[in-house]
Amino acid sequence: MKKQIYDEKNGLSYTLHGDYYLPDLEINEEEPTYGKYGIMRKQFLKEHRSARYQYLVLTGKLTEHLNQVDKEVREKVEILVEQMAEQWGVTDELKMQDQMEWVKRMNNIGSIVDNQIYIEIITK
Structure with missing residues (x-):
């Protein structure tokens, strides 16, 4: 042999x-350098796609994959937040007039975008 x-x-x-x-x-x-969305992707892979997770670990490509996902998601989140803020009328003028309302709307937008991202990207 x-x-x-x-x-x-x-x-x-x-x-x-x-x-x-x-x-x-x-x-x-x-040390891994991925952010929030990389961590979410890692957790999803561990829990629901263990074979894929193990493959990425064994081939040494996990950190690269998580960094790529994190980068792509952050870019998409930024775009979606801007689009939704415009649709919901969240402007600098609103921020000057009623800061609490502005914060409330931005937090709602952030939550909606995070949920949408999780479903569309993290779990693919």
Whole structure:
């Protein structure tokens, strides 16, 4: 039996230990840098897409995936918040006249956008 083999399907190398081939894995000590939406995506993958999560962990692509999702979602959230604020009449003028109403509307918009993002992007 060969001491080491490489599986082209999953991109992992294996080393023979006794009668078994074990994957050659390295722990990445790098601190993750993803934000709120990356954390939400990670939690969703762990709970509902465990095979995909394990694949990303084993191939060392989890942090890259979570950073990409976080970046895309933040950009989309910014656009959606601007669009909804315009539709709901949340303007600088309202902010000057009634700050509490402005805050209330912006918080509502933020909650709606977060729910929409979770359904459309995080869970895909």
